Amino acid sequence: MSRIPVLEIFGPTIQGEGAVIGRKTMFVRTAGCDYHCNWCDSAFTWDGSAKDEIKQMTPEKIWDELFELGGNRFDHVTISGGNPALITAIGELVSLLNEKGIQTALETQGSKWQDWMKNIDDLTLSPKPPSSGMETNFEILDSIVATLLEVGNETIKVVVFDDVDFEYAIKIRERYRDVPFYLQVGNDDITTVDNDLLTKKLLQKYEWLINKVMESPQMNDVRVLPQLHALVWGNKRGV
Ligand SMILES: C[S@@+](CC[C@H](N)C(=O)[O-])C[C@H]1O[C@@H](n2cnc3c(N)ncnc32)[C@H](O)[C@@H]1O
Numbered sequence: 601m602s603r604i605p606v607l608e609i610f611g612p613t614i615q616g617e618g619a620v621i622g623r624k625t626m627f628v629r630t631a632g633c634d635y636h637c638n639w640c641d642s643a644f645t646w647d648g649s650a651k652d653e654i655k656q657m658t659p660e661k662i663w664d665e666l667f668e669l670g671g672n673r674f675d676h677v678t679i680s681g682g683n684p685a686l687i688t689a690i691g692e693l694v695s696l697l698n699e700k701g702i703q704t705a706l707e708t709q710g711s712k713w714q715d716w717m718k719n720i721d722d723l724t725l726s727p728k729p730p731s732s733g734m735e736t737n738f739e740i741l742d743s744i745v746a747t748l749l750e751v752g753n754e755t756i757k758v759v760v761f762d763d764v765d766f767e768y769a770i771k772i773r774e775r776y777r778d779v780p781f782y783l784q785v786g787n788d789d790i791t792t793v794d795n796d797l798l799t800k801k802l803l804q805k806y807e808w809l810i811n812k813v814m815e816s817p818q819m820n821d822v823r824v825l826p827q828l829h830a831l832v833w834g835n836k837r838g839v
Pocket residue numbers: 633639640641642680681682683684707708709725726757759784785786787788790827
């Protein structure tokens with residue numbers, strides 16, 4: 601049986617980001633990433649700090665754990681990471697969830713293709729702006745976007761920390777005109793436990809990003825969002 605490296609299974613909670621923000625969902629977070637973004641809020645998935653917590657799980661075992669946590673109180677599972685698109689065996693998990701009548705979402709940066717991505721209901725592609733320190737491979741991203749446009753399950757979400765990131769977001773918006781587009785506030789304090797201070801800073805950054813969008817003729821048919829879970833629970837893991 602195929603195994604999937606899993607770091608966290610949690611929920612029910614709300615999807616805090618992007619197109620299905622606010623939707624009740626469970627999370628499965630896989631280990632490993634082909635990127636190492638400067639500001640990654642889930643760096644424990646790839647920096648070795650949580651390597652002892654990684655469990656090699658079969659899709660059935662993941663389902664058992666989801667059911668144990670969520671019982672009949674969920675009908676949607678979000679697969680995030682790390683980069684779940686590194687893992688071929690996720691395809692079997694997606695099929696199993698579909699059989700159980702559960703809807704699925706995927707969070708990925710769009711650097712790798714897997715055929716099972718066609719079977720995801722809500723697929724977020726989140727190409728990384730310059731502040732991340734990563735370089736977008738546009739050949740790969742173009743091909744993923746084109747394939748998923750035929751399926752109709754994708755949205756694009758760009759995290760913005762500064763003016764240079766905003767220019768990158770405009771470039772992405774113009775390159776992929778037909779894909780619903782989301783801008784997300786960057787959290788530049790991913791370690792603080794002072795939630796009041798964090799909320800204040802994130803809302804200020806949100807207002808800054810809103811103003812950038814309001815002033816930009818290239819950013820009309822777009823949505824601007826904060827990370828809702830960060831406003832509610834701060835930097836806490838597993839929510
Ligand atoms: C942790 S990543 C995992 C999935 C995949 N590797 C990706 O980046 O899309 C999930 C989402 O969180 C976003 N994210 C990560 N760190 C962030 C931060 N400090 N502030 C805002 N969003 C962040 C990513 O851009 C991505 O959209």
